[in-house]
Amino acid sequence: MVSNLLKIKFTAMKYFICMSVIGAVICLSCGSNDTASKGQKMDPHSQMHAEMHRDFQLEQQLEKLNGRWMILQVNNTPIDSLQLDGKKPEIVFDVTKGRFNGTDGCNLFQGKVNFKADKIVFGPLAGTLMACPESETSDKIIKSISDKELTYSLNDSLILYDGPSPVMVLQPGD
Secondary structure: OHHHHHHHHHHHHHHHHHHHHHHHHHHHHHOOOOOHHHOOOOOHHHHHHHHHHHHHHHHHHHHHHOEEEEEEEEOOEEOOOOOOOOOOOEEEEEOOOOEEEEEOOOOEEEEEEEEOOOEEEEOOOEEOOOOOOOHHHHHHHHHHHOOOEEEEEEOOOEEEEEOOEEEEEEEEOO
């Protein structure tokens, strides 16, 4: 009787150890996989998880980018709307349509735009060609974004970079 009891306990212990090992393997397989950072291919589950996370982050960024942005600075030069007859330069992003439009303080412009994880890709601009009293500012704005792929940072303001140099600083509009 004692030997039967020992056999049952031993069998139960083997079962418990096996199940613990299997559980640990399953838990580890669902955790983060550091092989991608080492240049190795991730397993499909981890890859899918990483892609979903990137897509979710991009979706959140796009929600923040969508709408009106007032241009505060271009090429390290603050925008003075008094020099532009009180007109405030702005860009309006419509992320669902992949379009943008705005004003440089004098002329209107529009074009296509594409968003990547850390880049905004502006297509060529179409716009009006009015004679502007402060054409230098207008020219800087247009040249900064026309047909450009710019990296960006987005916190309280939106900063567009061409390489390491900031080319434009914007704040959310009204």
